[in-house]
Amino acid sequence: MSTVFAGDRPALRALASRRTRTLVALALALLVAAGIVVAGALASAPAAVTDLTERNLAPSWDHPFGTDRYGRDVLLRTLVGLRLSLVVGLVAAVLSGVIALVLTLLAVLGGRPAEAAVRWLVDLFLALPHLVLLILVAFALGGGTTAVIIAVGLTHWPRLTRVLTSIARETVRSDYVAIARALGRSRLEISRTHVAGHLVPHLLVGTVLLFPHAILHEAALSFLGLGVDPGLPAIGILLQESMRYLSEGHWWLAVLPGLGLLLVVKLVDRIGEDSRLLLDPRSAQL
DSSP, rough: HHHHHHHHHHHHHHHHHHHHHHHHHHHHHHHHHHHHHHHHHTTGGGGGEEEEGGGTTTSSSSOOOBTTTOBBBBBHHHHHHHHHHHHHHHHHHHHHHHHHHHHHHHHSSHHHHHHHHHHHHHHHHHHHHHHHHHHHHHHTTTTTHHHHHHHHHHOOOOHHHHHOOOOOOOTTTTTHHHHHHEEEEEEEEHHIIHHHHHHHHHHHHHHHHHHHHHHHHHHHHHHHOOOOTSSOOOOHHHHHHHGGGGGGTTHHHHHHHHHHHHHHHHHHHHHHHHHHHHOOOOOTTT
């Protein structure tokens, strides 16, 4: 017996080491994301300062991302835009997660009619072109920051709902839920005690994984003029404004904010993947 345990020690040490590296990577990614939010908040006022004597300057030590047509620092405006993207994306992803959880509980515990209705609704939303649906919802709501949050939140839940429904269905068929029913537990109590608690890790990971998609779609709607308020330096608005100056050689107005957006999306995606590896009990590779 001692020989067996001794043979398992290297594997256990490797498991702990990989989990530690994942925790460190997750902590660093969260720290960088928090730093972007704080830096964007601090840069809000300086980013609006204009200086017509420094219009359309190329990147330099004084202005690492250059300046725009009003002499505003593009780096400061990019930080403000990334902070806005993170906030809008987070709220929209949480909204989608809540919708997915409610529909999952309704489908699993509401009987066959409710399950059929939720399945039909999921299939309907998945069949529609995603970007077209986003544009239609944002246009119907009149555009603006609130409209973007609602549009993104109302269109990103179907796949997560399908995943959560599958997991919840397995939970409902388990022995301990059958025992709870035999003991006279109500559907609401089973839903709160057993099903919802079992879904929380999957819901958290799914919501975080929705985050990068929400950020990109917020930027797309802002680029099309249906996003956040035009007075705010969102990344999509920065990219839209830069289009008219690219032919004049002012590449930094589009390239550098765009790269910042891609790096933030990759950062958030890394947070989601690390969270999945840590919370998913089947992730034995950690």
